[in-house]
Amino acid sequence: MDVIVVEDLRKSFDGHEAVRGVSFTVGEGEIYGIIGPNGAGKTTTLRMIAGILRPDTGKVLIQGKEPGEAREKGLIGYLPEDAGVYRHLKGIDFLRFVAGLYAEDENEVDRMVERGVEISGLGEALNKPMGGYSKGMKRRILLAAVLMAKPRVAILDEPTSGLDVYHSVMVRNIIKEYARSGGTVLLSSHNMLEVEYLCDRLMFLHRGRKLGEGTPGELVSRYGGANLEEAFINAIGGDSVEA
């Protein structure tokens, strides 16, 4: 069953069309990637699917529900690309705050927070204000906050952005583990190698348009090249990547 259905999604800002008729579906337990350069429309697409932006036209359904409703019912977890943290809030308090919005009762809050503590791997640092966290620590606590509630759909915008190799690997493993447990993941990245490693299927997005879709292997064989990066360059026909 398709957990995410996107049909002919369009969005413009001040006359500039950021997303131009994008359609795709994502099945249960699948990791689906949207890859493209900066300005390709990845973040705008994810924001519309997460129910944060309203599409100009087109349709998004999460488990058959409109994004706004799905979000309010806790079906979606969303990690923005450059999300920050509340400087004066302790990590553990932040997890408890987020869990309180997803959970039905206090026991569930405790279970979610326990899971969040495990996912973040931050240990004693969780009892310190997040303002003092490193970039990697911030990213891990945010990812933990998104995944601890086990939403049906995790929407991750550049999940390893700005992380060092060690933490990137750690985050990728968390995502893999989440999908293995039945969660559906929609992520964006301009790191083609990461997407190749993580995603079951993916889409090339360029200047708001979907160029191609398939497994990493299918896309490489369709467009040619030694890897996804070369396949992408071939797909855009040597066009400049900046919009």
Place this chain on the structure above:
Amino acid sequence: MKLKQVMMKEVKELLKERTVLLGVILGPIIIFVIFAGMSMAAGQQALEQAEQVRNYAIIYRGQAYSDYANMLADSLGVPIYLGDVDPSELLEDRTAVVIIDDEFFDNITRGIPGRADIIVMTMSLNFLSMSLPQQVEASFTQGVYNLVASLIKASLPNVDEWFLQRPVVSNTTLYYRGMPLSPGEAFGLVFGVGLSVTMATMILVMSSMQVAATSVGIERESKTLEMLLSLPVSRRELILGKILGVAFITGLGIISYAVGIGIYFYSLGSIVNQAPEQGIQASPTISMTPLSIVAFMVGLTVTLVTSLLIGMVVGSIPQDVRGAQLASSYVGLLLLAPVFAVFFGIDLTSLEGVWSIVYLDPVVLLYLVIWGVVTGDHGMATTGFAGLLVNLVVWVVVASRALGSEAILVGGYSRRLRSVFRAGLPRSSS
């Protein structure tokens, strides 16, 4: 050459910074234009009041000195009424009435200061109107001095110089909207309520706006807003939760305010009560009843919630905390400007035409509530309350649109401003 390059880079960079444009370059012009308008209006009212000083009448309740009384009125250029005339009728279209009798002329013809009752009517209390009784007294005294100097002094060669300097001893009563005020009461209203309480209230309102604007600015600057918007909570709950959180902080301010105002009124009461011999009497008019205190606190709370909403809307326009705080400071100053003008002579209740726009200002409306409650003017207090409630509803709608809009995320002033007038983010059907 290198210095010039660096300088030009700095100038270009700063000129494109919106906070610099608003705060340093455009802000002062905007503020001074507003203040200039207010000052002109206040100046106009001051000129009108100067005219009003001469708009008084004399009631002569005697018979023996009618010649002197008529000469006095002629020299002053004011009408005179003889006999038992009701001063309240004359005050319907006059600023003041001076009542004298035969004893007055008996005294001054003997070189003793004459006693006169001066009744002054004003529709507004401020620094200008506070001086009205003294101005009328001075005008009348000048007329009496001229009369004494030209006629009476001739028959009183040994007249005392002290008498010439002060030929009139007056008993002055100031009527504010038909309500008699002792000097102590007028002092209490203008300085106690009009200046001190209102100033403290304005500081609280401005601080609340700053807190609210900062709250939104921090969300934007620290990039926590997007994740917050994605959590399973309705926009309504999100905005309401934010308002309540900020309101809690402001509530601490209200408690501090209540303690402060209690200390202030206790001190003011001590001053007013302990100086009767100086003409300052106990002030029943500004003794607030429990009901008026409740009304005042409700009005204050509604105003503060409205200020929070305004602060949030204003704080959502710039991209960072600094911009949010700067914008809220300027908007706060604009909201406070009309009340500042009141101290210098503007009667808010007399404003017409384009100036009626000040009734959209919650600070002005709170001022009406405070003033109406303290002076027992129920009409004024009701007008203030009604305006505050309408204001609250309007700002709830505007804040919901502005904070719930996608424009707060994607930036762009024109889009953000437009977003205030269009539907917000997608809502669930549930």
